[in-house]
Amino acid sequence: MTERVEIGGVAATELAQQFGTPLYVYDVAQMRQQMRDFKSEFEARGVDYAVSYASKAFATVAMYEVVKQEGIHIDVVSGGELYTAKQADFPMAHVSFNGNNKSVDELEMALDYGVGTIIVDNFYELALLEDLLAERDQHQDILLRVSPGISAHTHEYISTGQVDSKFGFDVDSGQMLTAVKQALASEHLNLLGLHAHIGSQIFDEAGFRGVAERLVELAAEAEFVPQVLNVGGGFGIRYTQEDQPLPATTFIDDIITSIEQATQAHEMPMPAIWVEPGRSIAGPAGYNLYTVGSRKDLPGLRHYVAVDGGMGDNIRPALYQAAYEAQLAEPADDRPTEAVRIVGKYCESGDILIDEQNLPKLEAGDVLVLNATGAYGYSMASNYNRNPRPSVVFVEDGQEQEVVKRETYQDLVRLDQHYDLA
Ligand SMILES: Cc1ncc(COP(=O)(O)O)c(C=O)c1O
């Protein structure tokens, strides 16, 4: 017997009725729990730390408010994320700012807001930041992002730590050493330490151990005693039954042990360890709700079932061949099971949400729930085909609240202007 799907104590069908579909729903307690688990792992090991939620995974005012309540830090990668965090009155001292091409305006904004740490990616930014700080006679804590030469086993597009990457200072060519010297010599930059991020949706402990050890070695090579080593995020989550990730806290344990051992070997004091998890906090707690519409049956070949959303609200299958699993919101054990392809309503053949899954025979009007959609779904949504973006609902303790309203057709044309020059 399958059960009706409840999220945070509220039935998925009720949410679909109340707010319409497609709909993004988050189980807030689940996100809180993951944030607390990260913190307790560090606290149990008695090391200095910062857990900095990589908010690119899912950033809205309400999300920043929840993160603020849990007392963890955030990482932002744009003026837009920074502005949103400000609207949530997020403590700016607990914000770090990543990015490989921060604009002058974005850096000025970070300095105006008093962002705690800027994670400097390249020489252009190093010089620009130095100039801006000199003009203002201001000081700024920074980390230097290095490209550690570690390849993570994940999709090429979400792998970032390999040598041939656009992110961070290269090591082999001496760029990192030069950057460390330059930062240490600066009057306005306070170099706290090094940062690296090897990629996303990683299951393999070796990658995290590798990056942790490598950062200690690199600091030793640069003859620099870091106060902070930031090993990035990337902890893999379970999207389908085939995914068997270790709990993210196991990775944390490994990272701490690796840094302890490596610093001892180099006779270096233990630094604070910073991590930047995004997906592991927002991903498992998110659900996309859709209503089933049309179908196309190709005898002997395939059954296509279309829902009222698709690549506009979840681009990940089209972009990374990401796999998801769905469940029917209400039990339908009396129906026969069939293997179906779940597709969206967008004008693209690649608009596939699930390549193939066995589900009770779907009927128009059914509410279908896609699991583990909380990371990089809403945050990568688009208005392709001029479809309005769905609303976002938070559910906690049996209560629901819409925290982002559904876009309307009026919203779609809000910034459009009539062409007057003709
Ligand atoms: C610098 C940096 N930090 C943290 C993250 C978060 O990664 P994830 O969401 O996989 O934890 C990313 C994204 O891959 C990133 O580029």
Ligand SMILES: N[C@@H](CCCC[NH3+])C(=O)O
């Ligand atoms: N957007 C990617 C991961 C983030 C990469 C950011 N460095 C995904 O959906 O998996």
